[in-house]
Amino acid sequence: MGNFLELAMRRYSVRNYSDVRVEEEKLNYILECGRVAPSAANNQPWHIIVIRDVEMRRKLAMTYNRDWFIQAPVILVICGDHQSGWKRADGKDHTDIDVSIIIDHITLAAAEQGLGTCWICNFDAILCSQVLALPQHIEPIAYLPVGYPADSTDNNSRHLKRKSLNEIIHYETF
Numbered sequence: 001m002g003n004f005l006e007l008a009m010r011r012y013s014v015r016n017y018s019d020v021r022v023e024e025e026k027l028n029y030i031l032e033c034g035r036v037a038p039s040a041a042n043n044q045p046w047h048i049i050v051i052r053d054v055e056m057r058r059k060l061a062m063t064y065n066r067d068w069f070i071q072a073p074v075i076l077v078i079c080g081d082h083q084s085g086w087k088r089a090d091g092k093d094h095t096d097i098d099v100s101i102i103i104d105h106i107t108l109a110a111a112e113q114g115l116g117t118c119w120i121c122n123f124d125a126i127l128c129s130q131v132l133a134l135p136q137h138i139e140p141i142a143y144l145p146v147g148y149p150a151d152s153t154d155n156n157s158r159h160l161k162r163k164s165l166n167e168i169i170h171y172e173t174f
């Protein structure tokens, strides 16, 4: 097991899944890694819907129509609870930030376990809320397919194409 940087670099957006079952204990492990994530004021404004059922995955595919999406044996729908998200004095709602952290924990824990994931936000959120009968204050923020990668090749040219530290780090002033 390498260091954190190696794990962070190993994670990539998997868009090609095998249908091998994701073991319950591995799924529970990555969810547990998410559960311990920090959140503003420790409000934990998140809910996760675990979808294994083929029919439900097909229904969800109506909101994000990609073949590889329903190949994954598990889809997590990660939701934000805007009623319980912390609001700063100027009104800024921190729910999205908190939800991003739990998702990041899960994607990295999955990579550690040899599982692939892919952040998906480009879905029809209104239709998703209908399909899953979400209450008004619960927003589906991201989908995370979870499964074993069908091959070990990363065919996503964007992976690890990152700005250099020079471009993003500023010392003392912008």
Ligand SMILES: Cc1cc2nc3c(=O)[nH]c(=O)nc-3n(C[C@H](O)[C@H](O)[C@H](O)COP(=O)(O)O)c2cc1C
Residues within 6 Å of the ligand: 011, 012, 013, 014, 118, 119, 120, 121, 122, 123, 156, 158, 159, 160
């Ligand atoms: C907030 C967010 C939303 C994303 N939405 C999608 C998406 O809807 N569909 C998709 O295929 N990838 C999506 N991605 C994956 C990014 O394209 C990917 O993380 C980026 O290109 C870097 O590649 P890598 O994850 O392989 O390192 C999303 C990533 C993030 C962080």
